Every structure is written in structure tokens, then in C-alpha cells.
Amino acid sequence: MSRYEPREIEGRWQRVWADEETWQVANPGQPGYDGSKPKSYVLEMLPYPSGEPHVGHLKCYSVGDAIAHFRRRNGYEVIHPMGYDSFGLPAENNAIKTGVPPLVATEKSIDSFRRQFTEWGISIDWSRELATHTPEYYRWTQWIFLQLFNEGLAYRTQAPVQWCPKDATVLANEQVVDGRCERCGTEVVTRNLRQWFFRTTAYAEQLLADFEKLESWPEHVITMQKNWIGRSEGAEVTFRCEEAGLDFPVFTTRPDTLFGATFFVIAPEHPELEGLVAGTGAEQQVQEYVNSVARESVQARGDESRPKTGVPLGRTVTNPVNGEEIPMFVADYVLMDYGTGAVMAVPAHDERDFAFAEAFELPVRRVIAPDPDAAGAGGGAEPGDDGEQLPYTGDGPMVDSGRFDGLNNREAYDRIVEWLNEEGRGQTSINYRLRDWLVSRQRYWGAPIPIVHCPTCGMVPVPEDQLPVVLPEVEDYAPKGKSPLEAATDWVETDCPSCGSVARRETDTMDTFVDSSWYFLRYLDAGNDQAAWSREAADHWMPVDQYIGGVEHAILHLLYARFFIKALADMGHVGVVEPFANLFTQGMITRDGAKMSKSKGNTVSPADYVARHGADAARTYVCFMGPPERGGDWTDEGVEGVHRFLSRLWRVSSEVAEADVSTGASSTGLSLPEGLAERTTGEARELLSKAHWAIDKATRDFTRGFQFNTVIAAVMELVNEIYRTRDGLIEEEDGRECLRFAVATAASLIQPFAPHLASEVFEQMTGERVWETEWPVADPEMLRSDTVTIVVQVNGKVRDRIEVGEGADKEEILALAREAENVARHLEGTETVKEIVVPGKLVNLVVRPA
């Protein structure tokens, strides 16, 4: 008998699937469209093609493919496409280092990714393949930009932005992690520049509200997004500076503490700052402070543990609730890009204001007394040590607050807001941490922003029929603080689409997250050269029924894609408001407990393992390591173990096939000859039972949160049972039929993970194509067994086991239990207090000494 040769088997089936375009599906109205089945859109996150795929990709696509296969075999018309997120900085940085143009390196990587995905046997509809760097794709990225521009959702403005000195480009807030550039780790600085933004804040409320509409997303991803959007309810209150004649609105979540405001702070970037200090004598000191803050890294400024700094402005504002004049300061703990860039400071009830007041020796006025109901616990204060309890952020009765004294602060909150409203000095207000999405980049390898700057007409969108604005070729990709596209003079100089006079193209390119915010729509109508997609195609396939990817995209990508779909829905281009109905986030694979990285030299190349043990083993292994949503540590022994299991299945299949040939028996599909199931006994019956048990277990665990590790374990158990019974069964015909059924069942159940081997074995056993068969259904008759084992406990400790007939009643079970040898011993000299019988499971006799 020959050996299990995965490479041979895998190549053969991959050719069949490619030649027959097995995984291709048609849109409504196209030839081959099957309207009788419900649709299912299974999608893994778009890979960024760089070098070769790594194990993270292997896991993601193995998990996604298993789901796709399972859905197909459960009667769904599954769309399962693939593409590449092929614009982006790494290819460009590589070009600067090596001189290889981004286009060349990118297309080489794409070829490698495509080849490996094929070698892994992922069931992809290749007719829908896309790459975001191609003009055929980014034409429509630009088209969407223009739709947003026309709606006022894309705009250009001067703003303080986060600048990465190394990459020489601006970054979105989301791309700054701990004050450092997410990509290169360089400390980020702030600069004031004209940049393009998408108005994500316009959808803040809907982005929050529509979590309701999702079917199943991991709770922690929703929490992370909620925190990111950061909705807070409060009030906007206006403080007036009479001397300067300026009004300063502030946002506060604690209007109940208004009477406790003892000073007022504005951000160093506040636009009114200069005018405010003019003529106070503090100008120079303020200017120096503002400059020193500007030099600080974003990282340092965000450190809440460092001492509070600031400068008094020599001005006061009037507290609208009590007419008090309170001093103004500039301090960097107030941020310009949250709220209004100014705060009323209530040191008695806010930790930051308290710290500042201590540093500057400012008065602290308590306006909420400790909660009398919470005496002793936390906020409660002993009489006399009031002062030590500050700052106090809990609830309690109002004090020192005029006519609100005595009210509970929660109630005072509403009353004060009401009063502000009547007086026209404030109103309720909702604030978000979420800011607009900065999309322009001063880099080369991205989609050009389709705008022309005309001296007479201003910003003019490129007409849709002139799209795409093709990315020109340049010699030098190195960033110089402005886009490398500036060098393409022939391209930059153009005619104004509106008046025809000489104009300049916008030279910034788009953030690559723009490309990946809509690709799932392009798949639905990938060949369309008249539109980005047809509304019919989108209506048919959307939303994505199952989205799969890493948690690292929990905020950025998912939030942007959600924003896009909402904007597109409002413009009538799609009919859904959420792109991904169900989200599954896979855990990270480590090696020796550490994150894989080239610098550590602990990377695992999937290609090596595919060459050595086959794609089926590699795929099955990543699904077997543990629950897929959790991480796992890659071990060579683990892959070998799975390879061994697949070999065992293959070997026993060959044995059964050969035994059949020698007796001239024929295949009968995944079913048994008439009456065979009923007449089998002994090992044959046990084997059939095990097969049905495996079907039942695999089906349940598959549907219960994709617990692939236990699905695979169930098939392993079935294969072990086949080996246990095979010697006794293979010699006679009924036994062989049972073996054939069990082997074919194992192949059928392992197919979502090891599709090549499964196809080979299933064909050997039944002559049929496993991917064309329905997912098996367990026969409840075969799950039952005539006798059950019942555990007998005495005082909660297992003392023996008994075999009883399936229908045995309580009395019968108890009688047998008491007779069991070891139980009887423990019952000696006792009297029974209580008898607990759980049918089919256990008996517990509660006794005490007589």
C-alpha cells in the first residue's frame, strides 16, 4: 500500500476546482444564478500583500473557508471572494530603500499570495478578485470620495494634526498609539496643516445606535468602539470675559458643580488666546508657554501623572450662575480637540482641576457634601475631616450653591440645566471623543484625491467621466514633507474642469483605510465598468453574513467601513446600514509564547509546512490548536499530530477500498444497504453509533460559536473507533459496509478543514464528490443505545457504576445501585437520608451512620 502523499492529492483536487470553477457564484440575472438557495456572504478581511502570507493569514482563511464550506453544504449559495489591500506605506518605504517601484513589488507579492491561497485550497470565487491599487478599483474609490465631497462629508481645512516625522506624513488619530506612529513607532508631533477630512462625527450617534442592528459581534469589540466614540452627556455653559468682550462656551458633564468653579482654563491651541491676552502684560509668558507645549511630543503631553503646568492670563470670566469673577489660565491639560477647548475648573470635584489648584494655590470650594447614605464606604467622611476627602467625585447634597442647596446633586443637575436654558446661558449638550477622519497623506502609493485647485473656481471635483485620476509614475518616492506627486509636474498641471484655465491637481493621496472601507461592495459586482457596483447586486448579497479577521482591526477598519456604509445608504447606493452582520475575531498565533516577528527570528512560514505535511494538515492544525477566537502557540509536533491523524484516515480508507475490490462489492454512497443499520450488533453497531455521535457533535459544535477544535476532536474519536473495530469488521460484507460508512462520514465531517483529503477519501468510499453532498444528519435512532452506564455515588463520592436498560425506572435503578459491590460496602452500618436519581446519569445516596 502506498503512503499518504498530500502534495499529490492536493494538486489533483485543486486542478478540478480550478478547471470547473467550482466556487464561482453568479449574480441574479447572470447565467448560472441559482435563486432557489438562500445567500450567504462569507468574508475574511482583505490581506495586505507584503512578501509571503504568514500563519495569521493561514488561520484567518482556514477558519473562513471552513465556514464557507459548512454553509454551502447546508444549502446556502455562498459568495466567498478574495482580493488585496495593495496600496500602502510598506511597499513605498521598500521602494525608497531598494529602488524597486511599489507597483513591481506589490504585484510580485500579490502573485505569491494568490499562489499560496490556491495551494491551501481555499474555496475562492476568483472571478471576483480585486486589488485596491489598480486603476479599475481606485477609480471607484475616487468616485466615492466625490460622493462624500458633494454631500459635504469630505472637506479640507486647516487643523492641528498628528505628524510622523519619520514617515513624513500626517496620521489619523486612530493611527497614533501611545503618542507614537502606529507603523514605525516614531514619536508623533503636532502640526497645523491643511488636510482632507471625512465627517465621521456626523454619524457618531448612528454608529452607536446601530450596534443594536448587529446579529453577533464580540462584546469586547463593541465596547472598544463605544469607548472610541466616547459619547458623554452634559451641558454647554457660556462664560463671558467682559474685559476682552469674548464669550467662552465650555462643555461639562457636571453642571451640578457650577457653583464650585474657582478658575477657568483654556487650551494652548485655543484660537482666541492671542486676542485674549493682548494688553495684559502676560503676552510674552503665554507665548513662551504655548511654544514649549508645541515642542512637546504628543506622548509626553498625554502623561497624566506628570505635574500640571500652565500660565495665568491676567483675565477673568464671569460664572453665569453666581456672577463671580474667576481667573483664567492657559494649561496643556486642556485639549483643543475635545469639547470647546476650554473648561470651567471645579477643583473640589475633579481630580485634574484639583491637581492644578494645588500647584497654583487656587481656592477649592466644596459644593457637594459627602453622601450621608454612603457613610463609611468610600465617599463617606467622618465629621471634621471633610477637607481630606477632596476631590470628591461622588454624589451627595448640594452646599454653597445658592438656592440649590440641600438638593441631591443629581436632581440639582437637571434644575441647573433648566435654569441655564431659561437664562440663555447654556443648554444640554452631547459630546463625542470621536473626531473627523483625516484621510489625506503626503505620500505616493495611494489613490490620488480627485480634486483640482483652480485659481478662479477654487476646489473643483474631477468630473466622474474623467475618473480615474491615474497615479503618475515618479522617480523619487522619498517623503519631503509634501507629496512625492508634486514632482510629476506634467500631471500636476492641468486644466480646470470648470473654467478651463490652468489649475493644479491635489497631490495628496488617500489613507489606505479608505480603500478597504468599501471593497466588500466591489466584490459583488467586480467586473462592472459602469459603476462601482449595481444596487441590485448589493441588495442581493449584502450584508456580509460572516466577517472574519483579527481584533487589531476592532476599531479602525470596522468603524470606517461602518461609516462608509451609512453614508452610502443615505445617498441611496446601498440598502443596508451595517456592513457586517456577524463578526468573528480570531486569536493570534505565537511561537514559543511570543508574538512572531522577523527580528526575533521566530516566524513560521506556512509554505514550509504545506510542503512538508500538506495544506490539509496545516489548515486543520490551526483550527485544532484551541478555540479559534483565542490565540495559540504553534508547535511542529502539533502539526505532525494532525498530519498523523489525516494519514490514519487515508490509510484506513485505502484498506477498506482494497478489501472491497477483492470481494467485488460496490459503493453505495453515504448510506447503508437496506436494513443493515437495524440488524447490526456488537462492534459494527458501536461503530455506526460512534459515526452518528460524531455527526451530531460536529454539527452542534460547528454552529455553537465555531468550536472547530472539538469538531476535529470528534472526528479523531471516530477514526480511533474505526481502528479499534476494523480488524473484526473488514472480513465480512456487512462489517465492511459499516466501515465504509464510518470512513465516509469521517471524510465528510473533516471536509471543511481538510477538503483535499476529504474529497479523495469520500470518492474512494462512495464515488461521489464530498463538496457536492449535503452536510450529514445524525439518525436519532443510532444515537440511542440499549443500556446506559449510571454512576453511583455515596455522599457525593463515586463508588461504582452500573449498567441498566435504557428504560429502567427509578426503583429498578436504586435496587441495582444498592447491590453494586463497592456501594454495598459503603452502605454498611448506615441509614439512608436521601436518594437522588438523575435518569440516565447518576444515583447519589445520602447516608449517615445508623
Next chain:
RNA sequence: GCGGCGGUGGCGGAACUGGUAUACGCGAUGGAUUCAAAAUCCAUUGCCCGCAAGGGCAUGUGGGUUCGAUUCCCACCCGCCGCACCA
């Protein structure tokens, strides 16, 4: 500091609604096969006592509820991830 997730054999992990803790895999040990090895097959494998029958102890720690707790409740310890001057 706030929020989330997790702690089970030598290791990765199982245990559905409270009912046989340790499925499955790895590793280890022994045996069969072989001239030999690899591969394969079979058996054993939580810890402790015992020749055995059997007994005791074990799911991070300490309590509680229950006939019975890995599972439910309370308090604590440890690890990982996210957020963090957001007014």
C-alpha cells in the same frame, strides 16, 4: 486607575442547561513489527498511599449555597488585552 478576557495533568486544551473532571492532541513509558532504524500498530499515563481490592487529594486562593460546584454567589491573588489629563 477604568473596562474586558482568562487561570483545569509535563504541555495545547475538553466538560452542552450544576450531575462520571482531565475528551482529543502533544510529550513520556512499555510492547509488537523490523537484520536495524524510521514509519506504523497496541497498551499505560493527574498526584499520593497500597501487592491488590481499594482509599485519599486535586480545576489560582479563602469562604458560601447545594445531596452534588471547573460550572452559581461573595472576597482576594496572578496573567493577558484594550482605554487612559476626554472636562
